[in-house]
């Protein structure tokens with residue numbers, strides 16, 4: 205017991221001497237991660253990414269947020285093809301790191317970045333366009349935050365899953381050619397209620 209107390213004290217003393225950046229961070233356990241997760245990692249095919257950004261009528265210089273940005277393809281397309289600026293929010297540390305590296309390799313870091321966080325804790329009020337590929341119940345959980353924080357005129361496009369309680373202003377389809385036709389729902393803030 206005394207050995208434990210002494211070693212604990214020594215470890216605490218050592219930690220106090222370390223600069224903040226060198227101190228251990230809390231690594232979420234699997235169950236903590238899944239509690240926060242609003243959807244699994246599944247990529248949107250490139251045809252769908254193009255169609256979502258077109259449906260939102262993204263214009264040069266506008267700010268696009270992808271809620272759950274995965275490998276960063278929506279951000280990269282928004283910057284390269286639509287000349288927009290883009291912010292991704294990604295819960296997974298690995299995906300956030302990999303997509304940040306990809307953005308840097310492509311030299312797009314002035315216009316695109318990834319925030320490694322739970323989207324529920326991120327301020328979205330600067331967005332002109334919000335893209336999401338989550339799940340219906342996740343969209344429902346996010347709805348109050350979107351209604352509260354997004355400015356009038358902001359466009360929201362949800363891939364495959366509706367936002368319950370909102371009426372889509374347009375619905376588009378994309379067929380990547382492998383037997384599943386993808387559906388996308390466009391909403392404009394403030395949303396028309398169902």
Ligand SMILES: C[S@@+](CC[C@H](N)C(=O)[O-])C[C@H]1O[C@@H](n2cnc3c(N)ncnc32)[C@H](O)[C@@H]1O
Nearest residue numbers: 241242243245246247248272274294295322323
């Ligand atoms: C279906 S994938 C979509 C990836 C990308 N947007 C696309 O369309 O290709 C959903 C992403 O949301 C992320 N995610 C899940 N819950 C999240 C949360 N609470 N905050 C931020 N990202 C989250 C997942 O890690 C995953 O990368």
